[in-house]
Amino acid sequence: MRIGRLKIWTAAALVLVWALVAVQAGATPVGSSMAAIAMYKGADRQARLEAGARQEGALMIYTSMDLEESQPILEVFMKKYPYIRGEVYRAPGEDVAQKLITEYRGRKYLADVFEGTGIDVAKMIKETYGQAFFTPRAGAYPRQAKDPKGFWVATRYNILVAAWNTNVVSDADSPRTYEDLLNPRWRGRIGIEATDQVWLGTLLELWGEAKAMEFFRQLSAQQPLIRTGHTLLAELIVAGEVPMSPTIYNHRSERLKSRRAPIDWRPLQPAVAIPHVIGLPNRAPHPHAALLFIDFLLSREGQQELVKLGRIPAYPLVNAVPAYLNQGFSYKVIDPSTFLDKYQRYDALWQDMIIRARR
């Protein structure tokens, strides 16, 4: 018994020591010169940012980008600015937005930049936690790729296309237009991603109320197979569980295809593109480092890093690899804040027509 008790105390002590070692210090919020730093346009901007970042020495990136992708990009950035110690907080975009908003309500300011879908970044801005900023890089981006008020610039696109299992669906049978999805042959064989309200929203804006509602009504009668997660859906197509889906990211199916997986894809035109953008929280504790990172990710160099990782860049002068990921077809990008304003309606329609459309 005595030995047993001794062990328990030793174990308890070990747990305590471990716990003390693991303790982390929280970051401290900074003052009000934020706008001045963010909007500065002088010729010595770069020098000032570097001097400021040298003092800050740290950068906290909130993003929805894969660790597999965000980590290498951060490493290239840190090679360029070795005095900045960068960290990534990665989670699904809506979780990142929620975390940031909750933290700001509790006056805890940790994030330096927020890179995620335009919709999630727009939530931060709508909550008045965004900061308009100037970056010389934005000039090269087309109008639709940046916020008119300067709160965000697009970094990459996820484009929704139709993809199918080539063992199950012949090329001749594969869908070429949105109307093809309504063909009786697809009854019970179409996979739909559960959180693609943006797909519905974009098509509704594009086609107008009457046409779009009719399309989704008929699509719902096709008894779609609902799955959560675009990548999972792509994997399930490869596995043969889902024959075809119009809500697959084309870069994802391209990557699977390059690994000899039985999958192929084609855009239904106009395709719906989901913009990913970068924004600056208005109480970022390391604003200089944050702006350097924004500049970097929007630069040719940063965008080429994204391409290396198989992503579709937002910078028009850098080509996606392969180039047909975003060329040779038309696609429509929704304005994030417009979408966000109508989100509750789109979500209600989506839940009603797609998610609960059951046999």
Add this chain to the structure above:
Amino acid sequence: MNGTAPATVRVLRPSLRARLPVQLLLPAGIAAIVAYLTLLPLIFLLYGTFFTPTVGGQAGTFTLQNYLRAYTDRSALPIMANSFVFAVGTMVVSLVIGTMLAWITERTNTPLRGLFFAVSLVPLIIPGILFTLSWIFLLSPRIGLLNLWIMRLLGLSAPPFDIYSIGGMIWVEALHWSPIAYLMMSAAFRSMDPSLEEAALMSGSGLAGTFYHVTLKLNVPTLLGASLLLFLRGLETFEVPAIIGLPAGIHVFTSRIYLAIKSYPSDFGLAGSYSTILLVMTLTGIFLYGRITREASRFATITGKGFRPHVIDLGIWKYTMATLIVGYLAVMVVLPMFVLVWNSVLPFYQRPSVQALSMLTIDNYTFVLKLPKTTRAVINSVGLSMGSATIVMVMTSVIAWITVRSRVPGRWLLDNLTSLPLIFPGIVMGVALIWVYLTLPIPIYGTIWILLVAYVTRYLPYGMRTSSAALLQVHRELEEAAETSGASWGRTFRSIILPLLQPALLAGWIYVVIVSIRELSSSILLWGPGAEVLSVYIFDLWQTGHPQELSALGLMLVGFLLVLAMVLRALSQRYGVQH
């Protein structure tokens, strides 16, 4: 139990003095800690239910609309019915499987039962996402391997199973939880006096009769505790409803809560109001449990009478039982593991075939090992889970003693307080804790400490059910004997109660370790850089589309935890109470 009674007269006075403050201070102190852990999040949650969501920097306004919506929503009825059927089905199936297995391995001389303990834990260790996914690959009507095999074997034209059904959901969830039922029941069976069973057998009662009338009925507290726990897990769980239920069009209660939180603006008030329905259901369950187990001594199977648990000789039946065990392990462990191993060596999923064999690769393993932060996540998770399990079991064994044994006024309140966290679905708890620690000047937000607080709070009720069920079965006469011999309260607790509870405490400890390692829905909101944990890491691999790499990581994790479980088992046999 080598503590001998010291000479009486000399010890009596100090023992009286030592006993008084402990019996007053301890309950008060413990109650304060429990109230802090469980009441604070609840207060923040309830406060939030009376407000509309904050949007665009505009604070929410006072409203009762959330409650109106939550309680009068007609479309919620079928969803509640789904939840109820799913939770009850999960509870019944996993209890039946778990109890049978516990009886076979603890009370009979079935061969191979020694092997069973460690292997039975494997499914608990497999992350829920992976376990569910592996069953889709086994039972999907389109690509399920079992379906394909059976169709070929029997020449069927249609697949015999469809995982996308309420039955499929219950099957996967119940299988996943059956080891918990097994753990709890086997701890109870192990410390049971076998003379009662023997008497029944002698008196001509058959094996089945003995099992039902004696073994089962004597273990009613544990059985009820386990039922309550499994039922609530079934109500609260999210992975199976999300991965199987959604495609099947079977929506459950938690999906409502998640939907309210995940939409924009996040409607915590509505989610909180829905959670109060869970509160009512939980409190009802606890109330019923309390009513049934009120006459505690009826269930006391551990008395002062000396016994050594004998096992029942099953005769020729033992081979049948061994077959059952092997069958269970095949379904539970071998099949899912096969799918995982198969997945982990492929570049993308394919049916087993000659062509697929040519594509085998170990890339997934090297990918996982090379990923940054893998080590930190493993260290954090192991430390956190063991830390929270230890804290939970120490706290709940004391709380159980207070609520079951002592006459402290208001002890029922302590029991209910401890059970409070049951009403929080993980994500709601996560949000409530964020609020608490962003509001209070306690700087643990974003660190590993908030995770520890979350795990301890979330799993207090589970530790509590294990501890109090076990304590109900220890007859008071043992403590009275110690007291009469002059032992102080602390001494009695350490030398008599703890050792007797040891099998149950160990079962509870292992349980909390495992559920903490797997805990996802709170962790995903509470973790921060430096405080990465495995479950979030795994979920992330899943979300970002690495099912093969995930299988590789999952398998390595299973191997690691399996070794851990076996070491612990060996340690407990060496240092624990010898039966």
